[in-house]
Amino acid sequence: MEPIKVSVRGHVIKYFPGEQERFEFVSEGPISILDMLKALSVDPLLIMMVNVNGVKQPKTAMLQPGDDVLLFSPPAGG
Amino acid sequence: MNGYAGNILRVNLTNRTHSITPLPQDLADNFLGGRGFVAKLMWDEIPPGADPFGPENKVIISPGPLTGVFLPGAGKLEFGAKSPATGGYGDSNVGGHISPEIKYAGFDAIIIEGIADEPVYLFIDDFNIEIRPAAELWGKGALESETLLKQDLGDEFQIATIGPAGENKVLFACISHDFGRQAGRTGIGAVMGSKNLKAIAVHGTKTIQLADPVATLEKGKEMFAACFEKPGFEEWTPQGTAGVTDWVNEIGAFPTRNFQTGYFPKHKDINGEALMRKIKVTDKACYSCPIPCGKYSRVKKAEYDIHVEGPEYETIALIGGNTEIDNIEDCAYANYILDELGLDSISGGNVVGFAMECFEKGIIKSEDISGRSLKFGSVEDFVWLSQEIAYRRGIGSVLADGVREAAKVFGQGSEKFAIHVKGVEWSGYEARYAPAMMLSYMTADVGAHHNRSWAITFDVATGRDKLEGKAQRVIELQHIRPLFDMLCLCRLQWVELGFELDWYPQIFKAVTGKELTWDDLLAFSERVWNLTRSYSLREIEGFGRSFDYPPARFMEEPIPDGPTAGKYMPKEVIDRLLDEYYKLRGWDNNGIPSAAQLKKVGLGFVESTIAPLRK
Ligand code: SF4
Numbered sequence: 001m002e003p004i005k006v007s008v009r010g011h012v013i014k015y016f017p018g019e020q021e022r023f024e025f026v027s028e029g030p031i032s033i034l035d036m037l038k039a040l041s042v043d044p045l046l047i048m049m050v051n052v053n054g055v056k057q058p059k060t061a062m063l064q065p066g067d068d069v070l071l072f073s074p075p076a077g078g
Numbered sequence: 079m080n081g082y083a084g085n086i087l088r089v090n091l092t093n094r095t096h097s098i099t100p101l102p103q104d105l106a107d108n109f110l111g112g113r114g115f116v117a118k119l120m121w122d123e124i125p126p127g128a129d130p131f132g133p134e135n136k137v138i139i140s141p142g143p144l145t146g147v148f149l150p151g152a153g154k155l156e157f158g159a160k161s162p163a164t165g166g167y168g169d170s171n172v173g174g175h176i177s178p179e180i181k182y183a184g185f186d187a188i189i190i191e192g193i194a195d196e197p198v199y200l201f202i203d204d205f206n207i208e209i210r211p212a213a214e215l216w217g218k219g220a221l222e223s224e225t226l227l228k229q230d231l232g233d234e235f236q237i238a239t240i241g242p243a244g245e246n247k248v249l250f251a252c253i254s255h256d257f258g259r260q261a262g263r264t265g266i267g268a269v270m271g272s273k274n275l276k277a278i279a280v281h282g283t284k285t286i287q288l289a290d291p292v293a294t295l296e297k298g299k300e301m302f303a304a305c306f307e308k309p310g311f312e313e314w315t316p317q318g319t320a321g322v323t324d325w326v327n328e329i330g331a332f333p334t335r336n337f338q339t340g341y342f343p344k345h346k347d348i349n350g351e352a353l354m355r356k357i358k359v360t361d362k363a364c365y366s367c368p369i370p371c372g373k374y375s376r377v378k379k380a381e382y383d384i385h386v387e388g389p390e391y392e393t394i395a396l397i398g399g400n401t402e403i404d405n406i407e408d409c410a411y412a413n414y415i416l417d418e419l420g421l422d423s424i425s426g427g428n429v430v431g432f433a434m435e436c437f438e439k440g441i442i443k444s445e446d447i448s449g450r451s452l453k454f455g456s457v458e459d460f461v462w463l464s465q466e467i468a469y470r471r472g473i474g475s476v477l478a479d480g481v482r483e484a485a486k487v488f489g490q491g492s493e494k495f496a497i498h499v500k501g502v503e504w505s506g507y508e509a510r511y512a513p514a515m516m517l518s519y520m521t522a523d524v525g526a527h528h529n530r531s532w533a534i535t536f537d538v539a540t541g542r543d544k545l546e547g548k549a550q551r552v553i554e555l556q557h558i559r560p561l562f563d564m565l566c567l568c569r570l571q572w573v574e575l576g577f578e579l580d581w582y583p584q585i586f587k588a589v590t591g592k593e594l595t596w597d598d599l600l601a602f603s604e605r606v607w608n609l610t611r612s613y614s615l616r617e618i619e620g621f622g623r624s625f626d627y628p629p630a631r632f633m634e635e636p637i638p639d640g641p642t643a644g645k646y647m648p649k650e651v652i653d654r655l656l657d658e659y660y661k662l663r664g665w666d667n668n669g670i671p672s673a674a675q676l677k678k679v680g681l682g683f684v685e686s687t688i689a690p691l692r693k
Pocket of ligand 1: 151173174362363364365367368369370371372568569570571
């Protein structure tokens with residue numbers, strides 16, 4: 001199964017396993033972004049925005065093997 | 079001295095004299111620059127008990143040792159003075175392009191003292207220093223004054239100005255630069271106004287001595303490349319900080335109706351996407367910044383056609399949510415009015431929201447304001463009141479002293495919803511269900527400002543009901559973030575892109591030749607944190623724990639609706655947070671640093687002043 005390629009942007013990296021800004025997530029099949037975050041023990045509220053294959057998606061969107069996912073930290077607001 | 083310009087400029091406005099003296103080595107060695115220089119020079123030079131608006135108060139301006147060097151975000155500048163808002167320590171930071179210019183003119187600090195006998199501006203062209211008349215600028219807006227000075231002096235001059243609010247000593251008057259960037263907080267614009275100082279114009283042509291020029295260039299290039307390679311780099315710029323608006327609503331922390339609640343149902347009409355879609359013209363960056371967070375916008379209506387930098391998140395929160403102005407065009411217009419008047423948009427939106435709630439509750443009556451109204455959601459009322467405040471007319475004169483002082487005048491329970499700490503209005507995060515963020519606001523040395531410690535994601539990540547570990551994290555952040563203000567670097571590359579902190583000791587070594595670890599640098603920041611606390615202890619009678627509490631609203635009123643409905647932070651929780659914070663800091667139960675703590679952080683010289691304050 002091709003892994004999902006995950007990139008994390010900004011300061012919430014420290015709440016991801018291994019504090020990695022790029023990693024691969026293996027799922028048996030399609031999985032929602034929310035469930036992927038749950039599997040990583042990351043509170044979805046920490047993620048402000050998600051891009052999947054360059055397109056903004058809600059956290060309820062389903063991911064397919066091989067997808068490129070970009071998870072954004074909330075900016076610190078000035 | 080590598081990394082430094084090597085000089086301090088002192089200007090006395092009363093005598094119209096100036097002097098240039100070498101930067102003392104021990105000041106650089108022990109306090110780095112920027113906020114560190116400001117704090118130490120304030121302690122040494124402003125006499126205890128000085129009137130913030132008297133000749134003995136000083137405006138102290140300092141770039142840092144990394145300012146003006148080729149690395150990401152090397153263009154921040156620190157302003158400091160005894161604050162008319164807090165009565166104690168005050169500083170504020172601005173980006174743009176003026177900080178490197180001061181360095182290139184040859185200065186690591188500018189100390190402005192005395193009071194001019196007529197409106198003046200300070201002209202600095204390398205070592206050619208003049209105090210020039212500014213009668214023609216007095217009364218003009220901050221943006222207009224910058225335009226006029228640029229027309230007169232040329233684009234190569236960098237300008238900092240005040241608006242009418244500063245001239246009229248409004249306690250939340252800001253200093254404006256680069257057509258829309260402000261040193262906004264703690265009322266230093268009012269201190270400039272009290273000195274009859276309308277503006278500072280700077281041009282410099284000198285160079286900065288570097289310990290290792292080749293290593294500096296190489297390291298700077300590597301740092302830029304590392305920024306560009308960060309995931310999400312390209313996505314960061316379009317909305318800038320305005321992009322956080324929806325998220326803050328999602329977590330129920332968006333200041334709404336004078337912090338009555340934490341969720342604004344119309345937030346999508348004032349968010350980053352609305353800004354991009356409706357008003358943004360282009361991005362705007364500070365000196366040497368690869369991630370331009372500034373958004374230059376235009377709003378054209380029948381009544382006006384304005385350009386404004388922003389609104390950025392804080393302005394959206396305090397104008398949009400807090401006074402319920404529910405469309406991005408009106409937020410931008412109100413932003414422009416505040417910028418031109420020279421009012422801090424955080425305090426401005428907070429004070430207007432407070433006044434609107436007073437009107438709603440009948441504390442301010444229609445007859446108090448010439449028969450008009452002051453309603454949440456009305457941009458006309460917002461603009462009208464802002465002008466009354468800036469010119470200290472009618473009720474505006476009461477509100478010009480900020481919500482703490484206004485509530486003392488209005489009474490009738492208004493002090494419970496005067497949302498401030500230490501006399502400085504609360505910025506853009508409702509924190510009744512965010513203990514680390516609440517503690518950040520309570521203990522910030524300049525009053526209720528988020529930039530010392532922004533801990534709300536830490537609250538979300540570690541549990542918003544949990545108190546364990548919150549004080550520790552707040553202290554860590556209170557050392558990391560203000561360290562950027564000592565080096566005078568922008569912290570957003572780290573905060574927003576996750577740019578690694580390890581880079582900074584490396585470039586620091588290339589620039590200054592000093593081999594320090596990141597932890598060594600943090601020790602300087604802890605020293606300054608204890609010094610600013612000591613400064614407020616020295617200056618404010620009875621200063622201590624009672625000044626660290628949030629407003630009663632946050633301790634007594636549950637949030638009525640939204641994702642955080644029902645949440646509030648009772649006083650016993652606040653006390654637990656404070657107890658732990660003081661203990662970890664080495665401060666006593668009243669928030670006074672112990673003798674041992676002062677010694678540990680290299681502030682032995684403060685002890686004789688602080689000792690009598692301990693019970
Ligand atoms: S991120 Fe924003 S504040 Fe920081 S240097 Fe860049 S433009 Fe200026």
